Structures are given as structure tokens and as C-alpha cells.
Amino acid sequence: MRTNLILTTLTLSILLFSCQASQITHVSPESSDTTSLRGPAYSTYVQDKTNKHINTFETIMNAKSDSERLLQVKNFIRRQVEFYYIAQQYLQKFDSELDKIYLKKEKQLILSAEDKIDFEKIRYQNIISWEFNERNLNELLELYNLVLINAHDQNSPHQRACKWILAQIPKWLKEEAKTDNQLALISLSEHLNDVSREFQTNYKKHNSKLFPDFTLYFKLTKEQFDDADAKFKRMYDNRKRNGFDSFLEKKWMQYLTEREESGDQQLWFDDLRTPQALDVLEPDSGGKGNVTGNRFPQGKWAMTFDDGPNPTHTAGMYETLKSTNTHGTFFWQAQNIIKYPKLVKEAKDNGFSRALHSYTHANLPKLNSSGLNKEINIAADDFTKIIGEKPTLFRCPYGACGPSGSTIRQMIANRKMLHVAWNVDTLDWQDKNPDSIFSRTKKQVDVLGRGIILFHDIHSQSVIASKKVIQYLKTKYKVEPLNKLIEESRGTPFYTP
Amino acid sequence: MEHLFTLRSKKIVYIFTLLNLLISSTLNARTLKELAIHSNAILAASDNNLCQLSSSEISKLSQNLQSQIDHKIQNLKNKDYAIIKSRLNTCSNDCTCDIYALAFEKNEMTDTANLFSKKAELITAQSRLHCFKKFSSCKKLKNTL
Numbered sequence: 001m002r003t004n005l006i007l008t009t010l011t012l013s014i015l016l017f018s019c020q021a022s023q024i025t026h027v028s029p030e031s032s033d034t035t036s037l038r039g040p041a042y043s044t045y046v047q048d049k050t051n052k053h054i055n056t057f058e059t060i061m062n063a064k065s066d067s068e069r070l071l072q073v074k075n076f077i078r079r080q081v082e083f084y085y086i087a088q089q090y091l092q093k094f095d096s097e098l099d100k101i102y103l104k105k106e107k108q109l110i111l112s113a114e115d116k117i118d119f120e121k122i123r124y125q126n127i128i129s130w131e132f133n134e135r136n137l138n139e140l141l142e143l144y145n146l147v148l149i150n151a152h153d154q155n156s157p158h159q160r161a162c163k164w165i166l167a168q169i170p171k172w173l174k175e176e177a178k179t180d181n182q183l184a185l186i187s188l189s190e191h192l193n194d195v196s197r198e199f200q201t202n203y204k205k206h207n208s209k210l211f212p213d214f215t216l217y218f219k220l221t222k223e224q225f226d227d228a229d230a231k232f233k234r235m236y237d238n239r240k241r242n243g244f245d246s247f248l249e250k251k252w253m254q255y256l257t258e259r260e261e262s263g264d265q266q267l268w269f270d271d272l273r274t275p276q277a278l279d280v281l282e283p284d285s286g287g288k289g290n291v292t293g294n295r296f297p298q299g300k301w302a303m304t305f306d307d308g309p310n311p312t313h314t315a316g317m318y319e320t321l322k323s324t325n326t327h328g329t330f331f332w333q334a335q336n337i338i339k340y341p342k343l344v345k346e347a348k349d350n351g352f353s354r355a356l357h358s359y360t361h362a363n364l365p366k367l368n369s370s371g372l373n374k375e376i377n378i379a380a381d382d383f384t385k386i387i388g389e390k391p392t393l394f395r396c397p398y399g400a401c402g403p404s405g406s407t408i409r410q411m412i413a414n415r416k417m418l419h420v421a422w423n424v425d426t427l428d429w430q431d432k433n434p435d436s437i438f439s440r441t442k443k444q445v446d447v448l449g450r451g452i453i454l455f456h457d458i459h460s461q462s463v464i465a466s467k468k469v470i471q472y473l474k475t476k477y478k479v480e481p482l483n484k485l486i487e488e489s490r491g492t493p494f495y496t497p
Numbered sequence: 498m499e500h501l502f503t504l505r506s507k508k509i510v511y512i513f514t515l516l517n518l519l520i521s522s523t524l525n526a527r528t529l530k531e532l533a534i535h536s537n538a539i540l541a542a543s544d545n546n547l548c549q550l551s552s553s554e555i556s557k558l559s560q561n562l563q564s565q566i567d568h569k570i571q572n573l574k575n576k577d578y579a580i581i582k583s584r585l586n587t588c589s590n591d592c593t594c595d596i597y598a599l600a601f602e603k604n605e606m607t608d609t610a611n612l613f614s615k616k617a618e619l620i621t622a623q624s625r626l627h628c629f630k631k632f633s634s635c636k637k638l639k640n641t642l
Contacts, residue, residue, distance in 0.1 A: 363564050398560040425556035430536045432595045432617035
């Protein structure tokens with residue numbers, strides 16, 4: 001679990017910054033035919049007064065010798081590695097505080113003022129540390145881009161020096177890979193590779209020998225990742241507090257004072273990260289089985305559709321999934337499964353998964369035992385009769401299953417079903433505008449980086465919006481079957497009919 | 498005289514019953530309007546990062562609302578639908594078209610549902626924010642958490 005956590009946070013950082021990596025090439029390949037053949041001209045860059053990194057680059061280039069230049073580049077990289085560890089450490093602390101608060105709430109314990117302030121503090125510091133990490137990474141990637149531009153520009157006064165730096169990078173990577181900094185190196189190599197790829201795509205004629213091979217450092221086996229992960233844990237456990245920690249402490253105190261002066265006592269609880277403790281992946285008699293997607297491998301998403309089958313819109317959803325070659329899991333009401341068996345069979349023929357969403361979409365916590373029996377047990381029996389296999393996944397209507405260990409959750413677990421929630425709610429049922437559904441979903445997807453997306457297969461707007469979402473996901477993430485992601489997260493097979 | 502009195506009291510009872518029916522159906526419809534305004538508040542809060550609500554809190558608000566709206570729609574009468582239908586030209590003003598469309602959709606009144614849907618599709622994030630400022634507040638929204 002720890003490994004997953006760290007790997008997911010690592011990939012989070014990769015995803016958080018991938019947008020920047022793709023934005024740093026300012027010179028359009030279409031700007032001049034000659035330029036696109038030769039590569040970008042450094043002079044174009046120099047004229048761009050808005051590019052604040054030019055000065056830093058020039059300072060490095062004006063160093064007395066190549067080794068001094070390389071030393072300065074290395075210092076930038078080392079600083080990034082340091083920021084990376086600090087940000088990761090604050091993120092770990094934040095997640096652990098978030099879990100603590102969540103578990104207390106689950107046990108219906110009252111949160112003390114200390115709990116709240118501790119949480120708020122780590123949340124604040126976490127945000128600031130990531131902001132610094134992001135800013136520094138951006139600067140580093142911009143410098144690397146400038147090195148690439150100059151190395152390919154025959155008219156640049158820095159061509160020779162930049163070519164030399166590029167030739168030194170593989171040596172530095174090799175050296176660094178031997179240290180405990182591997183996780184930071186993996187993250188960094190992936191970003192640098194993005195810049196190289198972007199450069200190569202934009203400028204077709206280039207000297208491919210000049211590009212360092214970063215893939216060696218981020219395309220690793222599971223064992224290599226585990227090893228890097230163990231080293232990473234040692235690193236951040238033993239990390240000594242430095243000036244940046246003091247700075248964060250100071251910033252927090254400053255924020256508190258300003259807040260007190262303004263009389264604003266509003267606590268910050270507007271996080272998009274959700275507690276890791278929400279996910280318990282095994283169905284068990286205690287009724288704790290629950291999946292939100294928060295523990296899925298970073299960058300991987302599952303598409304889920306509720307409430308059907310619907311004679312008008314479910315087929316449209318199949319078309320969307322088929323045309324984008326995507327898997328979906330359908331959480332259906334038993335009453336609709338009985339009404340539309342053809343659609344139910346069609347889902348199987350298309351390779352989609354079918355799961356249960358009660359009998360009539362009743363609000364379960366409001367029902368007595370006979371009502372619950374119908375909505376869970378009889379629904380599971382009728383599902384089995386029509387589909388020929390038992391349901392393995394269940395989603396409570398309105399996400400209302402009661403607290404952990406509730407009667408409802410126990411009944412679900414007694415039928416050997418795992419309860420599936422979501423971490424991205426598209427709010428598609430209440431919004432008729434597919435574009436705004438898409439924008440809302442995209443925003444959440446980019447913050448969380450992995451999980452389960454909730455759509456409904458009973459509305460026309462959902463069919464259009466889900467296609468847009470899938471097309472977007474395919475540009476940056478992977479969409480995989482829900483059961484495969486459950487399997488991957490818990491390490492044992494999980495079947496869905 | 499006695500007969501006249503009985504007739505009069507009967508009339509009063511009829512009028513009272515009719516009034517009662519009218520009021521209750523209007524109330525039902527008005528409540529759907531309130532729920533629709535609440536729905537817009539949730540969407541506006543989600544899209545504009547208002548009220549310091551986390552995405553999971555937004556989802557919780559949305560799920561609770563869905564349960565209330567489903568319940569409300571199940572209990573709507575023809576008279577209620579007639580009242581709601583009359584709001585076709587004004588639903589854009591308070592950003593309630595989506596939920597009215599949903600109500601007609603669930604009652605399989607496709608043509609009217611489509612008319613409301615078309616209006617709803619034109620509601621932008623900016624107009625949602627405007628409706629939120631005009632008809633809702635963070636306090637109201639958070640109270641339903």
C-alpha cells in the first residue's frame with residue numbers, strides 16, 4: 001500500500017507538471033518554414049522580453065569554463081531534487097492528517113481545535129511547498145529547452161557549450177541513478193523527456209544524437225520501482241529540516257496573523273484530495289469493503305455509468321465507448337435489467353462490465369429491513385437470473401450506504417459484493433450542457449490524477465459529455481476496466497460479469 | 498333557512514378544498530423551483546470554486562439533492578406540470594431549466610423536456626454564477642450539507 005501511495009504521489013507530480021512541460025516551447029513551428037527546417041533560432045528567444053529565463057540562461061553561458069557551466073546546471077537539478085523531496089514529504093504528512101480526520105469523523109468523534117489547526121497547517125504548507133516545486137521545475141525545464149535550442153542553432157554563440165552540456169547529461173544521470181535520489185530522478189527524467197519529445201515533434205530536422213536518452217531512467221520494472229520507493233522512504237524519513245522548512249513555518253505564522261487581523265476564522269477544508277483511508281478493497285463481513293479510486297495507480301481512470309439500462313441512451317453510451325475503444329462499467333437497477341435484457345446482453349457482447357445499483361434506486365438508509373432485502377438481496381438474485389452470473393460490485397443509490405460497518409454495507413458484503421463509490425462526480429444528471437460537464441470533470445481529473453468517474457447512462461447530455469471526457473483522458477491518462485484497477489490496487493484477481 | 502345554511506357551508510367546504518388543492522400543488526411546484534435553484538447553486542459552486550467546498554462535499558450535496566428531486570418528481574401531479582410548463586420562458590432567469598427538463602424527462606413528456614433542455618443548454622457558467630449571487634448564498638448551500 002505504501003508503495004502504491006508513493007508511486008501515485010510521484011505520478012501526481014508528473015501529471016501536475018506535464019502541462020507545463022508541453023507549454024514551454026514558445027516558438028511556433030509554423031512561424032517560418034526555414035526555421036522549421038533548421039530548428040528554432042535563439043535570436044527569436046532573446047527578443048522575447050517576457051521570457052524571464054533568458055537572463056538565467058545567459059548567466060550560465062557566461063561562466064568562465066564548461067565545467068563551471070555544468071556545475072551551475074547541476075545545482076539547478078539538485079535544487080529540484082531537494083524541492084521534490086520536501087514537497088513529497090509534506091504531501092505524505094497531509095494525506096496522513098487527512099486520514100486521521102476522516103477516521104475520527106467516521107467514529108463520530110468530535111474534532112478538537114488542535115486537530116483542525118494541525119490539519120490546516122499541513123494543508124497550507126503542502127500547497128506552498130508544491131508551488132515552489134512547480135516554479136523551480138518550470139524554470140529547469142525552460143533552461144533545458146534553451147539548451148536544446150542553442151545546441152541546434154548554428155548561429156547561436158552558445159551552440160558548442162550547449163552541445164557539450166547535452167553530452168554531459170547522460171553521465172550525470174548515470175551517477176545520480178546510483179544514489180538514493182532515484183524517485184526524484186524518475187520524475188525529472190520524465191519531464192525532461194517530454195521537453196525533448198516536444199522539441200523533436202516541432203522541429204523535424206534535428207540531430208537526434210544530441211538528445212539524451214531519459215527513458216532508461218523512468219521506464220522501470222516493478223522491482224526497480226519498489227527499490228526506488230524504499231530508498232525514497234529512507235530519504236524523506238531521515239531528511240533534516242532546512243531553510244525551506246523554516247520558511248514554510250514563517251509563512252504559516254504570517255497567514256495565521258493576517259487571518260486573525262482580518263477576523264476571518266474560516267478554516268480551509270476545500271481540498272480536492274480525498275482520504276486514502278476511504279478505500280478498503282476487500283469485501284468483508286464487517287461491511288467495510290469500499291472503493292473510491294483514490295488508491296488506483298496514478299494516471300489510471302475507470303468510467304462508470306449509473307441508473308440504466310435505458311432504452312434511449314444506454315445504446316448511445318455503448319457507441320461512445322466502442323468508438324473510443326474504451327471500457328465502461330454499468331451500475332444498473334435490477335428493475336431495468338429485467339425490462340431491457342437485450343441491452344444487458346449487448347453490454348457483455350461489447351466487453352463491458354455489469355454491476356448492481358439496487359432494485360429501484362431507493363434511498364437505502366430510509367428503508368426498513370424488508371425494503372433493504374428487496375433493494376440488495378432480491379436485486380442481486382434477479383441480476384443473477386437475467387445475467388447468469390452473480391454481481392460482484394454494488395453502488396448505493398445517491399451514494400448513501402450509511403457509515404462504515406452499517407447494516408446496508410454488511411448486507412452488500414454478505415453477498416460478496418464490493419461497494420464502489422467514485423472520486424469524480426460529473427454532476428451530469430443536473431446539468432444539460434455537455435461542455436460544462438466536460439470542463440467540470442476535466443478540472444477534477446487533473447487534480448486527482450486517478451480514480452473513478454461517475455456518469456449516468458440515462459441522459460442525452462451524459463452521452464455527449466462522456467465522449468469529450470474520454471477523448472481528453474486518452475491524451476494524458478489511461479482508461480482501464482474498473483475490475484482491472486481494483487486488481488492492480490489490491491494485487492489479487494477481481495472479476496466482474 | 499337551515500337548508501340555505503347547509504348549502505352555504507357546503508360551498509365554503511368546496512371552496513376551501515379547491516383552494517387547498519391549488520395551494521398544495523403550487524407549493525409542490527414551488528418547492529421544485531427551490532430545489533432547482535439549489536441545483537444551480539451546487540453547479541455554480543463547483544464550477545467557480547465558491548463557498549470553499551471540496552469536490553467530495555459538492556458531490557454529497559448533489560447526491561442529497563438528487564434524492565430530494567427524485568422524490569419530488571415522483572409526487573408531481575398534472576397540475577404541477579402545467580405550472581412548471583408555464584415557466585419555460587422564465588427558467589433562464591433563475592437557471593432552473595435543467596431540473597424542469599429532468600422532471601418532464603422522468604415523466605416521459607419528451608417534447609416539453611426538449612424545450613426546457615434547449616433553454617438549459619444555453620445557460621453558461623457566467624449566468625450560473627449570476628443566478629447564484631441573485632438567488633442563493635454559501636450559507637444556504639452549506640446548511641444543506
